[in-house]
Structures are given as C-alpha cells and as structure tokens.
Amino acid sequence: MRKKLYIDGQWVEADDYRPLFSPYSGEQIAEIAYAGPADVQRAIEAAERAKPRMARMPAHERAAILERLSALIREKAEECAQLIALEAAKPLKTARQEVERTITTYKFAAEEAKRIHGETIPMDAAPGGEDRIAYTIRQPLGVVAAITPFNFPMNLVAHKVGPALAAGNTIVLKPAGQTPLSALLLAELLEQAGLPAGALNVVTGSGSAIGDMLVTDERVKAVSFTGSPEVGIAIRNKAGLKKVTLELGSNSALIVDQGVNVDEMIARAVTGAFSYAGQVCISLQRIYVHEALFDEFVWKFVKQTESLQLGDPLDPQTDLSAVISPHDAQRALAWVAEAEQAGAVIAAGNRSDGNLVHPTVLLAVRPDSSISCSEAFAPVVMINKIASVEEGIQLVNDSRYGLQAGVYTSDLRTAFAAAEALEVGGVMINDIPTFRVDHMPYGGVKESGTGREGVKYAVEEMTELKLVCFKK
Template identity: 65%
Template sequence: MNISAKIKKALYIDGTWKEASVYTALTSPFSGEAIAQIPSANDKEVDEAIEAATRARKVMAKMPAHKRAAILERLAHLLEQRMEEAANIIALEAAKPITTALDEVNRTIQTYKFAAEEAKRILGETLPLDAAPGGENRVAYTVREPIGVIGAITPFNFPMNLVAHKVGPAIASGNTIVLKPASQTPLSSYFLAELLQEAGLPAGALNVITGSGRVVGDKLVKDERVAAITFTGSPAVGIGIRNRAGLKRVTLELGSNAALIIDKDIELNKIIDRCVKGAFAFQGQVCISLQRIYIHESLYESFVQQFVEATRNIQVGDPLDSKTDVSALISNEDVQRTLHWIQEAKQHGAEVAIGGTAEGNILMPTVLLNAESSLKVSCQEVFAPIVVINKVQSVEEAIEEVNDSKFGLQAGIYTNNVHTALDAAEKLHVGGVMINDIPSFRVDNMPYGGVKESGVGREGIKFAVEEMTELKLVVFNRN
C-alpha cells in the first residue's frame, strides 16, 4: 500500500472492494496534508455489509477450529512480513511516533497469535445433574456456540491492536464481523482486510465500512441481524449504544483517568522513567494513560523535581522520525480543549511545572501540581500528554482520591509493604490493579475492562471469546 500516493480506498463488503458514492479527505494530524480519500458509507451500503456478514454466518460457524486458527496464524505471519509498512500507516494516519507504532504492530501480531490459540480451546464442561434430586442417570454438558454477526466500532488510538481485540476473538469463535473503524484511522483496517483476504478468510466474514457514526454506527446498533456490539470509545457514545441496543450483547471499553499511588520509602530513581512513559506515550492518548499521581508527602518534592527533569528530555516532532517520543494530538479541537483545561486549572490555583503550551497540533508534555480533584484535568479523561501530581499523607487517603472518580479502568500502586499492596488491591474500585507498576500496563491475553463509566465486559482474547459466544446446555436422559 503506497500511502504517499494519496490513495482512494473502497468499502470492503463480502470479500470485494466496492466504490462508494461519497468520499471524504483523510488528513495527517501532524502535517494537515491530505493522505487519502476515504469512502463514507450510506445506509444501503451498510445494509449490504450486514447482509454479507449474515450470509457468511453458517460458513464461519461450521468451520473447524483448526481452520479458524490457521487463518489467524497466516494473518499474524503476513503482518510480520509487512511490519514496517503497517507501522508507517499507523504513524501517518494517527501521528503515533514510529517506534510506538512498531510496538503496536508487534502487539497486534501477538494478539492474533493468542486468538489462533484460543480458537482451539473454546471449552464446555460436564455437569453432575445427580447432585439434585431428579437428576439421576442423566448426562449433561455445555458447549459454546458463535453468537452471529458482531458489530465492531473501534477508536483511533490503537487502530490495529484494538481492532485485533475485536476481530481476532470474533474469527476464533466462528463469528462474522462488520467493522467500523475510527474516521481518522481507517487505513489500518483496510490494510487488515487485505491481509485477511490473503490469509483465506471466507467472503463476508469481515466487512470494513467507513463513514459517520450516525449512519454506520446507528445502523449496526439497531439492526436486528447484528447479535452483538463491541465498542471502544467515549462514555457518552457507549452509554448511548447500550441504551439503543435492546437485547444485543454489548461490550463497552470506555474512558478513564488512570491513577498511580506511590507509597513512602520507594526508590524514585527506579520508577521515574516508567512513570514518564506511562504519562506521555502516544501523547497520552491511551485509555490507561497515567493521568493522576498521588505520592506520599515525604517524597513529593524529590519526585516532582525528577519527573519534570525527565520530561524535559522528551523529544517532540514528526511521527515518522524514529527519535520522536511525542507528536501531534489527533485533532486541533483536542489541542484547543486541553489548552482550555490547563487554563482552567491555572485559574483555580494549579501550578504548571512544565509544558502547558502547544506548537501546531503538538501539545507539549505537561505536568500540573496541586490541581483540585474537581478540575477537568483530574476528574475527566484528558487524553493528552498531561499528568497531575498531588501529595498525600497516606495510602488510605490516596485510595479515597483514586476511587473518587466516575471512572474505574486500571490503577497502580508502588509500595514495599505487602499488606499495603493487598489492601489496595481490595479497596481500589477498578477493573485491574497493578502492584509495583503504573496503571498503563497491559499485555494482550489478560482480562481488560473497567467498572463505573469505564465500561462493561472484558477484552483479552479468552474473555472476549466468552462475550462473543452463547452457552448451550445439552442433557441426555438415560432413564
């Protein structure tokens, strides 16, 4: 795929590339230059994609597990062969620094490999019905069956790996997919369609439809042929999906303002670089980006000094430059929003220790001190290279601050006390607690998801397969 040629893409429906009636320009978040023409599907074209996925249901449901696994293994192999091309697509359309984009491609390969493995171990169980009176001499077992057509709606920030977390388990479990990628990052999904076509996925099993959420997203959510929706994005949109989805199975991965607690007696030099990376990787546009730090007052001054010094060494610039750590935010609107939030924080007494300004669409890595918990930079999802550092008198106080949030995706704590660690694991109201690590840790086979407005359901291939299958009970009466 030659991105520099300002290509014109087509919709991918039923195993073929179809010209759309309407196109929009895709521009680089970093340079503002047009990089591709992207189809904007209408209601009829979305209907065709859902119909194709519906027809392919029987083919995928009857496909043996080893064949589904083989397709995913071939996909992972093809992605390994074209890794640099894939990373360049991500860097160009999302302004993700190229080294970070390569990391994403590597993770995507691992995700599809995990999916290939899980295809072979979708298990049921036998049940002892004679545990209940009247159940004597009966044999019972359960199986998991594919749920049908999956509507997948994905975000811009991990345009390959978060797609993989929906497409991988859907294929592994014998489902079909209609994929709506984020408007800013569709090229990664069209690239995936090319690879899956080459890997031998049956026609109609994957359909890629770009366009507005009001047209494509609403159709997927409301159409009765779609059995499940898996969505990653904002809480407002996710809540709207759940309200309109009726009896559809819905998995929602939503927002966060992930927090880290640092207990007393921690050796700061061992954690500074890790914390800086957690706060600023991919411009903070990560659901579990480190946004809030609560540190014991005895370490506060030293930590702030070291953190700010490390932040000064961050390289900002062109995402295609291998030396770049931080590049442009996804849109100028996000730059203006975050500058406004920083200004609001300053007006309410917060101190800007470093950053707080923008150059073009690049927001400089920003550290805020003494920001009240009610400020947007603290209580909302900032999705930008901004971190708030506050001092606390105890871990107990920090836990209360972490939990005083409408979000609850992941949290981290650094402590040398095992009792403190276990208390934090019990009391933190989040989907995942990282002990002696930042909340931004994720590998692709672990259960991933949150509580409160951070969503419902879990991703991580095994757990997504459970969301995408129905449990069926079979009972033999031998009386």
C-alpha cells in the first residue's frame, strides 16, 4: 500500500516514497511518502489558515468532534490494534490495550474541551486595586507541532492531538518514521469526525528535516516532542520563545523494602520490565531489593520471566516480540556484555533471534555500566541488593533521568519519606514505575524532560493565559 501526505484535508502526493518494513518479519508492509521542504511549508500554511476557524469553534463542537473520533476508533479497534502490531511489532494483546487507552485519551480530551476556564482575581487585595474586576481566560496558541515516537504510535499521538484540538489549536503532526500508518489512519478518522480541513496535517519522512522546519518556523507557536534527550535538547535550543513540552529519556527504578509480599508484585514487576520488549518510556530498568528479600525476589522474578511467550506480534498469545530495529537489538546485547565484563551476573536471557532479544536479567550491575546509567529501551533489567530504602533512594537519584519511580513498602513513614526524596516527576507507592493512566500529570525532571502531559495538563501547556481587568 502507498501512503500519501495529509495536508489541508487532502491526500497529497510526495516527490519521494520509501519502503516501510516489519520490525519482526522484515517484510515490506507499505510505501511511505517522504515530505520535502515545500510539503512541510504547505502543511504549516494550511494549519495557519485553519487557525481562526478552530479558535472560534465553540467548546461543545470541539468536544463533539473528539467524541465522534473516540466512537470511530472503537468501531475500528481491532483494525487499529492489527496496524500497531504490524508496524511497531507490538504484541497484539498489548496493542489492543493501547487502542483502549487511545479511546480513553480522546474521551478525556472531549471532556477537557468543555472545562477550559480561568478565575477571578481579587484586585482590591493590593493597594491601588480598588474598584476593579479582573478575571483570566485561556486562549489557543495557534499552530502546534507534534513530534511523536514509535513505541505508542496511537496513544502518544492522542496525548498531543487530543489536547491541542480540545484547546482550539491546529496541528502539524510528524509521526515516527517506523510507525506512520496509525497516524495516517487517525487523519482519515478525524476527517470523518468532522474536523475542518487544515486543523490536522500529517507529514511523514525524515525526522531531522521535518522537525527542524517545524521547530524554527515562527508560525508554529508550540512544540510537543516525545523522544531522546539529545533531540529534545536540540529542539529546546532551536525553538526560541515557543512553548516546548519535552518527554525524554528514563531508566525508571523500583525499590523493594523488607517485609513486603514478593508474590504479590513479581508478575507486575516482570510486566513492567518486559512489556513491549522494554520499549516503554517508563519501562522498569533498575530494581533495588532489600537484602532480606533479595534471593527470593530474584528466583521468583527469573522464573516468571522464563514463562513469557516470545514470537510473532500478530499471535494473540505472544508476550514479547522484536525490538524496533537490528541496531537496537545489537546495542542491547552489547550493553549486557559490557555489564558482564564489569562483574555483573546474567540470571536469564542474553541472546537474540534476529530482532527478537530474549528477556534478560542482570545481577550485581555496577552503577557506571550503561545498563544502569543510560536508557536501555530493550528487554533488559538489572536487580541489585540494597541494605536500606535510603540506600535505594540514593541509587535511584544517582541518574541524569527522573521520570517515574516505584517503591514497595509496608511502612507508611518510609513511603512518605521516599515520595519526598525521590528526584522524579511521579512516585508510585506499592506499584511499579511503569504505571500510567491517561489523565494523570505525566512528565519528568532532569534529562527526562520539561512540562507535563495528561490531558488537562497538556491543555494548559497548549493555551495562553490572558488577564482581563475592568475599572468600574
């Protein structure tokens, strides 16, 4: 199948098309348009033209479009899941969960469209403010650039498109090069849902070329990006005074205190480490277990890991399939080898079949090993022994990342102390750091990014606060 660009409500031919291959089988699944500079300019111009209409559109109409979109995705839920499994090698059972979350995210966006409001300001609280009435309103920014990753090709798009439309903005969307098909399907469904032409434009192709044009064009008022810290920092440096929301890297950690029931958390922890082959922004990569529970935890974790079903992402029984590219598979095994040379013990895995990396468990990993201090984005997890939760907190914080962390403890004081001391954007008590629902504030500190997603919070990032003051 040959996929065109979607600009100004039309399917537009590009001068260049490139093949798209399945990460699992290596077979060609589509031909994808590669946008040139003129195409990106047309997309920005279309979004700029549609800006007044979207800004004037009543909240209930924006909400109705998003509700209709949710219903259309529900009708095509299985088709959407099959598409994600095909282009991203995401196991079908996980892809189906992503589609359900996508429907929820657009429903939240529909609700938030009707809740965008300001507040009244008591002006006479300050000397000289007497006889004045003031209030704030939130107004759309205009054109928003959304640059999305491969790992949640429908739901992470929804976390940018949903809030942008809810707030009355227009969008130019650049989906990940490996996963454009679900974004192009979204364009079809939004057209059916009644979105005006130009309010959403989808340009596929080179991330660096399209991204640079979007980030530097002064008509684009905000950039929302999910991806690597290196690219995110470059965007921040080029964006000038645009609003920028960045969801970047992570090496999320879990602390397991003494006195907790290991059996109740093992299946959850294995899911957090290996769901979608570890290619999740908050994938569980580092586990610090109290010495009193360490041996029991490791034995049960490895046993649960070895029960995972590996194979074709389109098989409903598959738990874990291929990583996104041969390079990523090679890098993961190279990092495991580096850790082993430095003294780490391999408790499971450490082999691959093509792009399919077997789930790998490492013990006694040095803190300066890549697998400890960088983002693996692969089915590799390390489990280290600690003498106390305080030691675990120090190890978690000794990282350039800070997205989410988890703490299992039965002690309330320990839980509160850890929640305050951990240098992350979200702390999950008695759960894994991989937990996320789509309306909670989500984002990190340090090199994990800036700004927050979660529909209500993203709407705030994508609107401008204006003060209106009347003198009586």
